[in-house]
Amino acid sequence: MASHTPAERFRGADLTRVADRARRTLGDDVMILHTRTIRDGGVPMVEVLAAPSTAIDRVRARLEPAPLPSPIRVAGDRPYCIALVGPTGAGKTTTAAKLAVRRGTFGAARGGLLTIDTYRVGGMEQLATYADLAAIPFEVVYDAREVDAAMKRLTETCDVLIVDTPGRSPASAELTERWRSLLDAIAPDEVHLVLPASLRADLAIDIGRAYRATRAHCGATHLLLSKLDEVPRETGVTDLALSLDLPARWITDGQDVPADLKPGVPRLLRSWGLAADAEPDWLPA
Numbered sequence: 001m002a003s004h005t006p007a008e009r010f011r012g013a014d015l016t017r018v019a020d021r022a023r024r025t026l027g028d029d030v031m032i033l034h035t036r037t038i039r040d041g042g043v044p045m046v047e048v049l050a051a052p053s054t055a056i057d058r059v060r061a062r063l064e065p066a067p068l069p070s071p072i073r074v075a076g077d078r079p080y081c082i083a084l085v086g087p088t089g090a091g092k093t094t095t096a097a098k099l100a101v102r103r104g105t106f107g108a109a110r111g112g113l114l115t116i117d118t119y120r121v122g123g124m125e126q127l128a129t130y131a132d133l134a135a136i137p138f139e140v141v142y143d144a145r146e147v148d149a150a151m152k153r154l155t156e157t158c159d160v161l162i163v164d165t166p167g168r169s170p171a172s173a174e175l176t177e178r179w180r181s182l183l184d185a186i187a188p189d190e191v192h193l194v195l196p197a198s199l200r201a202d203l204a205i206d207i208g209r210a211y212r213a214t215r216a217h218c219g220a221t222h223l224l225l226s227k228l229d230e231v232p233r234e235t236g237v238t239d240l241a242l243s244l245d246l247p248a249r250w251i252t253d254g255q256d257v258p259a260d261l262k263p264g265v266p267r268l269l270r271s272w273g274l275a276a277d278a279e280p281d282w283l284p285a
């Protein structure tokens with residue numbers, strides 16, 4: 001896969017000359033992303049990571065999601081629904097818990113959880129425990145006919161609803177069809193495709209295609225890369241996000257609920273071509 005990263009590294013004996021070379025190569029709008037001193041065969045050198053600022057703007061524009069509605073729901077309307085879909089073990093349930101439990105993810109709006117994953121042993125209990133600890137509403141729906149009643153109850157108790165779904169195994173077409181009809185009945189406002197950041201790009205593109213080309217309410221609208229902590233130096237993570245061509249509202253980078261959930265774009269821009277030892281403040285969050 002061609003890299004989408006237009007950031008380039010320049011090395012030399014002194015910073016002024018290296019920065020000049022970066023400007024001559026990449027143009028006057030060059031932005032220095034990171035500088036560090038390295039040793040090349042024992043000789044100290046300056047290394048500069050630079051990219052044209054228009055390229056950075058382009059990446060940002062492709063990954064930036066539309067802002068959440070404000071207020072997130074009009075009084076009396078049903079809660080704003082965010083569903084998480086994706087392959088088995090991608091991190092959907094953990095991420096659902098993080099989103100619903102973390103205070104401030106949605107400002108002052110009250111979070112709630114709903115699961116349609118009644119297949120996975122322990123999945124429901126996992127979410128129920130988090131909901132219990134955080135004292136937020138939790139509903140399980142087994143059948144499309146139960147959706148209305150569940151939504152009515154949730155309308156009283158929460159403003160944003162996070163919907164967990166079962167992992168989709170290509171071998172279980174019948175189960176897949178069942179949860180898709182359920183998700184259709186829920187009609188989420190956003191459907192986040194949760195994919196591990198370590199997934200091979202060609203597989204991610206195939207999976208993305210499969211999840212996007214579906215019925216109205218099941219099609220993925222956003223990408224949520226999980227497990228960034230499992231990718232050494234986060235190499236290639238931003239390229240993966242760009243190849244899926246979906247906006248990225250959040251990423252996850254660890255198993256801790258709710259701490260390991262971060263806004264997507266600032267983090268993806270930071271991962272973009274930068275080594276792990278880079279200063280984290282090179283772009284405003």
Ligand SMILES: Nc1nc2c(ncn2[C@@H]2O[C@H](COP(=O)(O)OP(=O)(O)OP(=O)(O)O)[C@@H](O)[C@H]2O)c(=O)[nH]1
Binds near residue numbers: 087088089094095253
């Ligand atoms: N390192 C790391 N592990 C994570 C992250 N998110 C989830 N996990 C772990 O990944 C495993 C699977 O997470 P789940 O949330 O159960 O995944 P799921 O997509 O709901 O799985 P199914 O319901 O079986 O499809 C668990 O051990 C989680 O703790 C993350 O950001 N980083």
Ligand SMILES: [Mg+2]
Binds near residue numbers: 092093165166
């Ligand atoms: Mg799950």
